[in-house]
Amino acid sequence: MTVKSSIPRRKFDVVIVGAGGSGMRASLQLARAGLNVAVLSKVFPTRSHTVAAQGGIGASLGNMNEDNWHYHFYDTVKGSDWLGDQDAIEFMCREAPKVVYDLEHMGMPFDRNPDGTIYQRPFGGHTANYGEKAVERACAAADRTGHAMLHTLYQQNVKAKTSFFVEWMALDLIRDDAGDVVGVTALEMETGELYIMEAKTVLLATGGAGRIFAASTNAFINTGDGLGMAARAGIPLEDMEFWQFHPTGVAGAGVLLTEGCRGEGAILRNCNGERFMERYAPAYKDLAPRDYVSRCMDQEIKEGRGCGPNKDYINLDMTHLGADTILKRLPSVFEIGHNFANVDITKEPIPVIPTIHYQMGGIPTNINGQVVTQNANNESVVVNGLYAVGECSCVSVHGANRLGTNSLLDLLVFGRAAGNHIVEFNQKNKEHKHLPANAADVTLARLARLEANQTGEYAQDVADDIRNAMQSHASVFRTQALMDEGVKQIAALRERVNNIGLKDKSKVFNTARIEALEVENLIEAAQATIVSAAARHESRGAHTVNDYGDTPEHPNGRNDQDWHKHTLWHKEGNQLTYKPVQMKPLTVDSIPLQTRTF
Numbered sequence: 001m002t003v004k005s006s007i008p009r010r011k012f013d014v015v016i017v018g019a020g021g022s023g024m025r026a027s028l029q030l031a032r033a034g035l036n037v038a039v040l041s042k043v044f045p046t047r048s049h050t051v052a053a054q055g056g057i058g059a060s061l062g063n064m065n066e067d068n069w070h071y072h073f074y075d076t077v078k079g080s081d082w083l084g085d086q087d088a089i090e091f092m093c094r095e096a097p098k099v100v101y102d103l104e105h106m107g108m109p110f111d112r113n114p115d116g117t118i119y120q121r122p123f124g125g126h127t128a129n130y131g132e133k134a135v136e137r138a139c140a141a142a143d144r145t146g147h148a149m150l151h152t153l154y155q156q157n158v159k160a161k162t163s164f165f166v167e168w169m170a171l172d173l174i175r176d177d178a179g180d181v182v183g184v185t186a187l188e189m190e191t192g193e194l195y196i197m198e199a200k201t202v203l204l205a206t207g208g209a210g211r212i213f214a215a216s217t218n219a220f221i222n223t224g225d226g227l228g229m230a231a232r233a234g235i236p237l238e239d240m241e242f243w244q245f246h247p248t249g250v251a252g253a254g255v256l257l258t259e260g261c262r263g264e265g266a267i268l269r270n271c272n273g274e275r276f277m278e279r280y281a282p283a284y285k286d287l288a289p290r291d292y293v294s295r296c297m298d299q300e301i302k303e304g305r306g307c308g309p310n311k312d313y314i315n316l317d318m319t320h321l322g323a324d325t326i327l328k329r330l331p332s333v334f335e336i337g338h339n340f341a342n343v344d345i346t347k348e349p350i351p352v353i354p355t356i357h358y359q360m361g362g363i364p365t366n367i368n369g370q371v372v373t374q375n376a377n378n379e380s381v382v383v384n385g386l387y388a389v390g391e392c393s394c395v396s397v398h399g400a401n402r403l404g405t406n407s408l409l410d411l412l413v414f415g416r417a418a419g420n421h422i423v424e425f426n427q428k429n430k431e432h433k434h435l436p437a438n439a440a441d442v443t444l445a446r447l448a449r450l451e452a453n454q455t456g457e458y459a460q461d462v463a464d465d466i467r468n469a470m471q472s473h474a475s476v477f478r479t480q481a482l483m484d485e486g487v488k489q490i491a492a493l494r495e496r497v498n499n500i501g502l503k504d505k506s507k508v509f510n511t512a513r514i515e516a517l518e519v520e521n522l523i524e525a526a527q528a529t530i531v532s533a534a535a536r537h538e539s540r541g542a543h544t545v546n547d548y549g550d551t552p553e554h555p556n557g558r559n560d561q562d563w564h565k566h567t568l569w570h571k572e573g574n575q576l577t578y579k580p581v582q583m584k585p586l587t588v589d590s591i592p593l594q595t596r597t598f
């Protein structure tokens, strides 16, 4: 069978969609092994969203105080509100020191202690001796850790001869009759030409979908493209109801102030100047996990102790740290204070509010990064030829709530693991599978619909309405009624997505076409989120629902009997299925279910 001959084709061993930390950690492993690897990115690699990461990478190096991976493992399971898979969490925490030292040897400019070891700072939920006291686990390069990491990985990839396709947008996965993934379709943004990128293996590393919400710390490119591609190809999305709100987004602007601020000693204060976290979390105080701190801030505001004329934000106070520490350890935060809040943080507190930050769910994978779906008997099966790593994936190390610094770690550990697994696969599979004759049909139909529609709506109007609906119906505090209404609104918005039109039909750098294609991904991530959230009748981690509050039977509103399970949202039929949480770690004893207290 032959594919429509007019579409140009390129052939590689591996195609990676995404040049953030996860995509470039995987590509490095592959290029070093001599594979022919192409990395596609909507933006220049070092502009990927990983560049914005500030606070650090979690690893129990123990450079400042005693630490080990068992403590890290316990903190991560507890942080996940017991929804994280304990085999994957053990794997990540054990591998953590190794991947950080790898980076160090590549030349990553970490901050240093006087003895030359990597500087580590405390972060939310990081403790020694199973919750006893805070520990410094975040390996940091000032407050520009993601920037330093991404540039290090890019340089190493250039050295290893990875092929980058910059400003190329992947559109759809290509699956053959057996369901195996054999490539992707992609648009060269500069020319508007469509290509087929053929590969023995495709790895999705497209980052998060934070732009499904109106107020977000995420970059504009974070439109959940990998999630959309997977959903359209019949792959379910896991645990999409769990979205992390970061406690300290600049009020009104949404720009992030790293948890590293509180790691360095910053304090959250209400309108009375009170350090209110001492009341809610006597042991962890301001460094309790993010879901908990966000809820406490909201509680203060609700009870009239918010700051400012409208009592609608909380103050983050760093004035006692001193200008020297701030300028050395938090130079970007200092600039953000000036640029986005007109505040000199060395002299006055800065207004903050919880802001959408991170998706815990995503494309389901195992610890090798292989994408797994369910068969008719609800058993997990691997999708041959497809891997996913980074924020777009759900290997389920974060469960219902991610600990700060565990994302950069997740990119490195699972990017490397997926790379190693693909190298092995490549050694056994020397030939490419044949492309199906209909390889580009789904994409051609999407593009044709946009071209044909003369009278449809602007993509940005529909995107804004999706974001506002999600902000109003699936935000920090959720109610069953709000979420149920959100389900209806997003279903109606899906109809409007189908009616988006393109008034400018030109091909060269037509950003309107790109945005319209992105909205088709936004809607998949948004619908997966709201439908999964409305169905989960409990509070767990970041999914806090007023209707499911603290009771003796269900402490913190968590209902393990009915809801200790992963959600899978299927685009086909807009349906949900569930799968068990993996409570058995690889080598150590399981951490049994407990009520979270701080």
Ligand SMILES: Cc1cc2nc3c(=O)[nH]c(=O)nc-3n(C[C@H](O)[C@H](O)[C@H](O)COP(=O)(O)OP(=O)(O)OC[C@H]3O[C@@H](n4cnc5c(N)ncnc54)[C@H](O)[C@@H]3O)c2cc1C
Binding pocket: 017, 018, 019, 020, 021, 022, 023, 040, 041, 042, 043, 045, 048, 049, 050, 051, 052, 053, 054, 055, 056, 057, 058, 145, 146, 168, 169, 170, 171, 205, 206, 207, 208, 217, 218, 219, 221, 222, 225, 226, 256, 258, 357, 358, 389, 390, 391, 392, 404, 405, 406, 407, 408, 409, 411
């Ligand atoms: C402000 C901020 C600060 C943070 N600080 C920390 C921190 O200190 N520690 C920590 O652990 N975590 C932190 N995080 C979280 C962490 O930075 C992210 O989860 C992580 O960097 C995501 O990396 P990634 O490789 O999955 O994706 P990204 O870095 O987002 O990269 C995605 C890539 O996919 C490409 N792409 C997307 N769609 C397509 C498409 N259709 N076609 C082609 N290419 C595509 C993009 O161009 C990009 O190259 C922070 C997050 C934010 C928002």
